[in-house]
Amino acid sequence: MDKHIVVPVALFFSFVWVIKMIIDARMRYLYLRGGSPQTIAALVAGEERMRRLGMLRWGVLLTTLAVAFVIIDRVGVDASSPMTWGLIFGALGLGNLGAYLLVRREDALIHALLPSPSASPASAATEPAPSAPFQPPSA
Numbered sequence: 147m148d149k150h151i152v153v154p155v156a157l158f159f160s161f162v163w164v165i166k167m168i169i170d171a172r173m174r175y176l177y178l179r180g181g182s183p184q185t186i187a188a189l190v191a192g193e194e195r196m197r198r199l200g201m202l203r204w205g206v207l208l209t210t211l212a213v214a215f216v217i218i219d220r221v222g223v224d225a226s227s228p229m230t231w232g233l234i235f236g237a238l239g240l241g242n243l244g245a246y247l248l249v250r251r252e253d254a255l256i257h258a259l260l261p262s263p264s265a266s267p268a269s270a271a272t273e274p275a276p277s278a279p280f281q282p283p284s285a
Contacts, residue, residue, distance in 0.1 A: 203245040210241035 177189050214237035223229050 199245075199249055202248060203242070206245040206248065207238060207241035210237040210244065213237060 174189070178186060181189070211234065214233045218230050218233055221229070
């Protein structure tokens, strides 16, 4: 690839990344300066979760991509073949779906293990009785 094309594109993405980092840092500063302890705790917990999920996603993506490259090597197709590109993009798609399913399973396990706030006995006495299900008017 021509370096006259790569350098401006890389420079553009570098500028965009720096601007994003500055905006994120400014928003964190504003939250920390004027936020309550609950807001700060939620912000820190959310960032930790996003970092953990990002590592999971990249791990799944790189693993499926490696499997695609092994299949490409074993089949013996060349780099310009549509089958090669189909395997690569298919592996990336399957990796994204796999990461999504793993995150959903983790969320389901967390929600199953942690008691919900509405399940406490004190709140059960103050909750209204369930009403009848919604019935659409008949025509």
